[in-house]
Amino acid sequence: MTISPHQQRLSLCACYAAMICLAIALNFLPVYLTTFSDAFDSDSGLTGEQLGRIPAVMFLSFITAILVTGPLADRGNAQRFILFGLLVMALGLGFVAMAPTYTFLLFAVALMGWGAGMLDMLLSPIVVALQPARRCAAMNWLHSYFCLGAVGAVLIASFALKGGISWRMVALGVMIAPLGTALLFLRLTFPPLVQESAPREALTSLIKRPYFVACLIAIFLGGATETGLSQWLPTYAERGLGLSKEIGGFALAGFSVAMALGRMAAAMVQQRISPEVLMLGCCAVTVALFVVIGFPPSPTIAIAACILAGFSGSCLWPTMLAMSADAYPRGGATMFGVLTAFGNAGCSLVPWLVGLIMEYSSLHIGLLTVALYPGGMIIVLIWMHRLSGKNNGVQVE
Numbered sequence: 001m002t003i004s005p006h007q008q009r010l011s012l013c014a015c016y017a018a019m020i021c022l023a024i025a026l027n028f029l030p031v032y033l034t035t036f037s038d039a040f041d042s043d044s045g046l047t048g049e050q051l052g053r054i055p056a057v058m059f060l061s062f063i064t065a066i067l068v069t070g071p072l073a074d075r076g077n078a079q080r081f082i083l084f085g086l087l088v089m090a091l092g093l094g095f096v097a098m099a100p101t102y103t104f105l106l107f108a109v110a111l112m113g114w115g116a117g118m119l120d121m122l123l124s125p126i127v128v129a130l131q132p133a134r135r136c137a138a139m140n141w142l143h144s145y146f147c148l149g150a151v152g153a154v155l156i157a158s159f160a161l162k163g164g165i166s167w168r169m170v171a172l173g174v175m176i177a178p179l180g181t182a183l184l185f186l187r188l189t190f191p192p193l194v195q196e197s198a199p200r201e202a203l204t205s206l207i208k209r210p211y212f213v214a215c216l217i218a219i220f221l222g223g224a225t226e227t228g229l230s231q232w233l234p235t236y237a238e239r240g241l242g243l244s245k246e247i248g249g250f251a252l253a254g255f256s257v258a259m260a261l262g263r264m265a266a267a268m269v270q271q272r273i274s275p276e277v278l279m280l281g282c283c284a285v286t287v288a289l290f291v292v293i294g295f296p297p298s299p300t301i302a303i304a305a306c307i308l309a310g311f312s313g314s315c316l317w318p319t320m321l322a323m324s325a326d327a328y329p330r331g332g333a334t335m336f337g338v339l340t341a342f343g344n345a346g347c348s349l350v351p352w353l354v355g356l357i358m359e360y361s362s363l364h365i366g367l368l369t370v371a372l373y374p375g376g377m378i379i380v381l382i383w384m385h386r387l388s389g390k391n392n393g394v395q396v397e
Helices: 005-027 030-040 048-075 078-098 102-130 135-163 167-174 176-185 210-230 233-240 245-269 275-294 299-312 316-327 332-360 363-390
Strands: none
Touching (some): 005 176, 005 245, 030 048, 030 102, 030 233, 030 245, 048 078, 048 102, 048 332, 078 167, 102 135, 102 316, 102 332, 135 167, 135 316, 167 176, 210 233, 210 299, 233 245, 233 299, 245 299, 316 332
16 A cells, blocks of 8 residues: 555654644643642642652553554554544543542543553554654654654643643643644545565564564663653752752753754764664763762753753664664564553653652652663663674564
């Protein structure tokens, strides 16, 4: 099945818009963590573990949706799943706006995460199918729009805080984005997620390959590196550095802008620098920046290190997806689903662990431990390079 260049451009734009919606839904929540603490426990505030539970629940719901949707999308109509995901996300945002209790907020966040998880899993294989000759660049461009959406969400939330607009009104307002994007998808045509002339590679076959196992571990560490900081950045700025809520929100916006620029840069240099070398360098820089974040010489330097960590860690997730797609082009949505599930497992677990460590130590130490994840990714990338080298290629039996 082929589609015209015009349809391809429209389909890519729709995927970029859906990625922006996904980012908007997920990234306005961190700005309001301390606000939720006051709103749902006015006496003493929510504990660090309870605050960490909010992004943890969201990403756990992400993972569940991904694991359920992947195999179904390979056998059904991916476009319908995207439409359903957009509508469920919008419904979750509506429930966040109406949440009367902390428990209901967790339910609303889980529902929103379910819809977002369906999108996150499907958009990558669709874009790879649309641009099979430039997977690494395609993945980084797609995920740069996630960062742009995150910037928009954080700026909206930060200006709303400054203007005294309720977070409930913000949640209702951003519902417009997924509902409008759903209309874009109604009349579009997408290529099949796997080549029609070749069968899809079974997941049972993939998980027996050491290289694919390494891909799963690497994307877990990449997700942990990204959200271990991003989900706590506004709180770190406010409680760890003594800055205002608004500055914390703008710091997260700067982090997201840096991530977008980093992914665009990775897309532009992908023909001159191998993915392994690019990620190794980025991991090393990120480790050094987390040491600065853990032991900040000043608030200004600490915020600058956080923003730079967004740039240096930006390419880890999308580039690993692209490397996996290059290695196993017949993996289909199921393969992307498992990869995304492992990545979001890192996204879910590590922010909660940071909150738990904060309970017994400090937020500075909690964020310092995040340096272990890009450090671990360096080891995994070296392992992957040796695996592919021994077999004169990427597909390791």
